[in-house]
Amino acid sequence: MKLAVALAAAFSSARAGSAPGPSTPPPPPGPGVGGPTRRALTVAAVVVLAAGGCDRGPTQVANGSIRGTVTGNTGATVANAAVALTGNAQAARTTSSGADGVYTFANVSPGTYTLAVTPPSGFTVGAAGTASVTVASGAQVNAPAIVLERVAVGPGEWGTRAPLIEPNSELAVAESNGKLYLLGGYPANRQTVRTVQVYDVASDRWALGPQLPQPNNHGMAAAVDGKIYLIGGQLTADQEGYVDTVYELDPATGAWVGKARMPTARSGGVAVVHGGRIYVAGGRVPRGSDFAVYDPAADRWEVLPDLPTQRNHVTGAAINGRIHVVGGRLGNGLSPLKTTAHEVFDPQTRTWTTAAPMPSGRSGINGVMARGCFHVWGGEAPSGMTPQHEYYDPRTNQWSSLPNMPIPIHGVVGSAFVDGLIWVTGGGTQIGGSFGSVFNQVYRPAVSCE
Numbered sequence: 001m002k003l004a005v006a007l008a009a010a011f012s013s014a015r016a017g018s019a020p021g022p023s024t025p026p027p028p029p030g031p032g033v034g035g036p037t038r039r040a041l042t043v044a045a046v047v048v049l050a051a052g053g054c055d056r057g058p059t060q061v062a063n064g065s066i067r068g069t070v071t072g073n074t075g076a077t078v079a080n081a082a083v084a085l086t087g088n089a090q091a092a093r094t095t096s097s098g099a100d101g102v103y104t105f106a107n108v109s110p111g112t113y114t115l116a117v118t119p120p121s122g123f124t125v126g127a128a129g130t131a132s133v134t135v136a137s138g139a140q141v142n143a144p145a146i147v148l149e150r151v152a153v154g155p156g157e158w159g160t161r162a163p164l165i166e167p168n169s170e171l172a173v174a175e176s177n178g179k180l181y182l183l184g185g186y187p188a189n190r191q192t193v194r195t196v197q198v199y200d201v202a203s204d205r206w207a208l209g210p211q212l213p214q215p216n217n218h219g220m221a222a223a224v225d226g227k228i229y230l231i232g233g234q235l236t237a238d239q240e241g242y243v244d245t246v247y248e249l250d251p252a253t254g255a256w257v258g259k260a261r262m263p264t265a266r267s268g269g270v271a272v273v274h275g276g277r278i279y280v281a282g283g284r285v286p287r288g289s290d291f292a293v294y295d296p297a298a299d300r301w302e303v304l305p306d307l308p309t310q311r312n313h314v315t316g317a318a319i320n321g322r323i324h325v326v327g328g329r330l331g332n333g334l335s336p337l338k339t340t341a342h343e344v345f346d347p348q349t350r351t352w353t354t355a356a357p358m359p360s361g362r363s364g365i366n367g368v369m370a371r372g373c374f375h376v377w378g379g380e381a382p383s384g385m386t387p388q389h390e391y392y393d394p395r396t397n398q399w400s401s402l403p404n405m406p407i408p409i410h411g412v413v414g415s416a417f418v419d420g421l422i423w424v425t426g427g428g429t430q431i432g433g434s435f436g437s438v439f440n441q442v443y444r445p446a447v448s449c450e
Contacts (some may be wrong), residue, residue, distance in 0.1 A: 064135040066105040068143030070097040076162045076204040077101025082118040122160035123148040155446035162204045169428035169436035172415030173223035184216035187436045190237040192217045218267035222278045232269040268312035284312045285332045309341040315367035329363035336382040364410030370417040372449035393449045
């Protein structure tokens with residue numbers, strides 16, 4: 001509006017100043033505006049446009065933002081890395097990477113900055129541990145990836161790997177072709193889930209697998225000929241809803257298929273693979289003595305002689321052609337009654353014998369064979385959570401202690417010895433079922449029983 005008024009005034013002034021007087025000859029004929037009028041309008045327009053430009057005021061500078069990702073050297077994202085932003089005469093700022101490895105800084109003044117990371121436990125700063133970014137006015141900058149190196153786990157040491165996608169406990173684990181399958185369980189809200197979390201050992205990455213046909217916790221898992229089996233378990237978080245279902249997952253097709261049902265409905269036992277068959281021992285009261293074997297090739301169950309000591313939340317392994325069942329809880333719920341029992345079944349004679357008892361009674365334990373030794377760790381003792389880690393040497397029928405696990409857990413049935421490491425995935429960090437975790441702990445055994 002100011003520009004139009006000024007231009008009109010200039011035009012009016014130019015016309016008045018160019019009117020012919022008595023002594024002024026008329027302008028020469030020709031089309032349009034000419035002579036002094038044209039010159040006056042031209043000057044006026046330039047002055048008005050310059051004045052209009054001044055009305056715009058100073059250029060506004062807007063803050064921007066920075067978004068980046070912290071990864072490991074395998075490409076897996078890294079959570080809980082502390083990222084510091086410094087430079088451009090601004091006060092230092094710090095944030096942390098989320099579960100997806102992403103971090104952000106909002107409201108960043110334009111300029112050049114340096115990003116530096118303080119790694120979480122289990123990592124060191126790699127060659128790309130810092131990054132430089134320049135923020136333009138109002139722009140979001142995608143920073144170069146900050147890459148961390150995994151801390152090497154030495155013999156006889158514990159370490160960590162990429163955390164689970166979701167916190168979980170009271171779940172079953174099986175391994176096939178370098179992948180760990182975490183089946184069901186429940187997080188802190190104790191709502192039983194159908195979730196399947198799949199971990200690839202080689203890439204240190206997690207993905208979600210095909211959901212279970214129905215929610216399941218306290219199930220027993222095993223792998224035979226590349227297929228994953230989930231046996232029994234329960235539908236709710238209380239001592240009820242036990243099931244006799246058997247589901248088979250073929251990772252090649254990604255579909256769960258129902259198979260022949262277990263002879264009795266039970267949960268909280270252990271599944272041990274030997275000779276292509278799955279032996280399932282123990283379970284929550286009143287099925288603590290149940291013992292049966294499943295043949296996946298024939299899709300058939302056979303009931304076997306009862307487990308001598310009824311119990312649940314046990315662990316077990318196949319050692320030299322025999323099925324070993326160790327430890328456990330004698331009652332239901334949070335019963336303080338734990339056992340050191342170590343009982344051995346011989347499939348040839350179909351009889352039970354005993355072996356050296358565990359050093360102390362506890363339940364919610366887990367175990368796996370590694371280098372000929374039977375490793376057992378964690379669980380709940382009568383006094384509470386325990387970080388104990390021991391191994392059984394079948395050559396001498398003796399137990400020996402090893403370094404405690406850094407984070408005691410319970411509520412995981414099934415493990416694996418892959419890539420020279422024992423894998424301890426998820427689990428509850430306090431007594432009871434409300435403390436599921438995303439911890440993915442590993443242990444590199446130094447001792448051999450071979």
